[in-house]
Amino acid sequence: MAQKTHIEEVNRGIYDVINPENHRFVADKGLTEDIIREISREKNEPEWMLEFRLKSLEIYKSKPIPTWGADLSDLDVENIVHYVKPNTDMKHSWDEVPEEIKQTFERLGIPEAERKSLAGVGAQYDSEVVYHSMQEDLIKQGVIYTDMDSAVKQHEDIVRKYFMTLITNRDHKFSALHGAVWSGGSFVYVPEGVQVELPLQSYFRLNAKGAGQFEHTLIVVEKGASLHFIEGCSAPKYSVQNLHAGAVELFVKEEAKLRYSTIENWSRNMYNLNTKRSVVDKNGRIEWVSGSFGSRVSMLYPMSILRGEGASSEFTGITFAAKGQYLDTGTKVVHSAPNTSSIVNSKSISKDGGHAFYRGLLRVTPNAVGVKSTVNCESLMLDNRSKSDTLPIIEIGNDQVDIGHEAKIGRISDETIFYLMSRGISEAEAKAMIVRGFVEPITKELPLEYAVELNNLITLELEGTIG
């Protein structure tokens, strides 16, 4: 029998490169009113935003830690630094971004992708956005793509109309925390009828140790407009806890279309408690492509509210839980208008004792007749120590609906490995082929560089365990 070598921690290569910390301003650990006032003063924000932050803090203190889903009892919020300002202002040219920060994003391939295949890029380092740029013709067409902090000041009317109306500071403890300490993130406004052909991409990099990242993304796609937005996240590995509690609010208007692709590859000390929601008007469409790989704990359920007749949503998700990881992911779809439709395709992989939990909600309100929905969940466990659960909740408020649901949990079959090996393929490569094949329907939806990243990750993870 083959000798097995076990590698406990996979070398995540470029993702684990740590830069020395060099900040302009670091808030104290924990959370007090003074810290909130300090963050707001640093940002030179309008008064209403400070008031909103303080109100959110109050709600945060009054809300209990959720007891369902992930075990958050080890999360020590008092020890998290909620605001770390890098030692630079936002630039519009990579040449002006400090060398070390620029190199980090170079390693992650962001400037290269920008040259090749993107219409615009935003890059956030710790709590603030350090780079932002967009193609000239989009600016001329009235497209706004900037960091959230600038938007609060420069596009105050739009921000005030939408900001934290879809995810409110009363929804749960971490949305309240987000409301209090949010910083950075992206703001996109696509005017009526404008088609943004190439994707816009924001990359969030958390370098500081023991810090939190609370970026806020607000996207409004007006009537008949379309956009593809890509979000990437990563952080190097530290021994202390980091916390990510971002918020993503997406407003898709009549006949508009938005595709939102994310790869979250946080390090294994991260608590990723992210909230993402979209609301879709008549005949509008939201498409989510969501990959969750890193983090120690994730709780992430992007939600689509189909409130206009004929609105549609499609969710494509992949979760990969390895040793020591508990990834509780899924999606929520609310059909609150007639003739709306949704598709959910979720896949998960667990290995080395990792635990992947699919938690989904499909709700159809009593007035929403003629709804069509298909939910597919598939899990693959690579060994006997790993776990997988599926909890799809379906609530149907009327009987004029067409709902399909399928859930499958499986293991890599010895027969399939034998079959592939009988054609000269090694055991490790056979397993990697099966896993890559399992995620193939998802990888083909990902932006190319993320598809490559996902395949590399699978190869890395599998090489580590098979001798």
Next chain:
Amino acid sequence: MQIIKIDNLKSEVDGSAILKGIDLTINKGEIHVIMGPNGAGKSTLANVLMGHPSHEVTEGKVTFMGKDLLDMKVDERAKAGLFLSFQYPQEVPGVTVENFLRTAKKEVSGIMPMMTQFNKDVKKQMSDLDMDEKYLSRYLNQGFSGGEKKKNEILQMAVLNPKLAILDETDSGLDVDAIRVVYETVQKLANENNAILVITHYNKILNYIKPDVVHVLVDGKIVKSGDLSLAEEIEQKGYESFKNALDDASLSA
């Protein structure tokens, strides 16, 4: 020259004996057929030779291309030139036939095949097998009919060019036209440098393929070997007489 030499091969599954002492030698350029009733151990022999993990070899020796076959891992056996056409080929979602064939060819031959030449060769072989080229972009065996799966096995055999191809009940699940196409292709692939071992319980295939040796496998042992006339004897008398022969042999032993 010998391709494979099997000496007194015995095997078990979950503690029960299946192969009870197989002796068989196949030389270059030969086509052998093994026939026998259901449960005799025909498929087990194929799986044991390929190295299926749930079969345990308890005794015996197998020399393949001058090397100890039983000492090799499954993929090493394939690289040494052994091929098994599966009775029930596995479905592998997300892996295209084309990608699979190219990966397998690279592993078995040790060099990455040239894209254009490789595609040309594969398409020619597909047309010989009366297979639609569209199967190249389909996921491996997924949603294939029984006949399409078997043709896909023979396509792999054609691409990998093995020293010894074992065809395990490749005729099962095929209609008459497909059986003809498949075995005519196999007959064409046979040459003086390779060998083929056909496992079947259906002697109609002998209309399309001409074996040099026919063996009768009953209860884990080869009870009789002979030329094509042995197949005719089976057709007339069935396997019962061979079972009786085995009983007589064990009584006198």
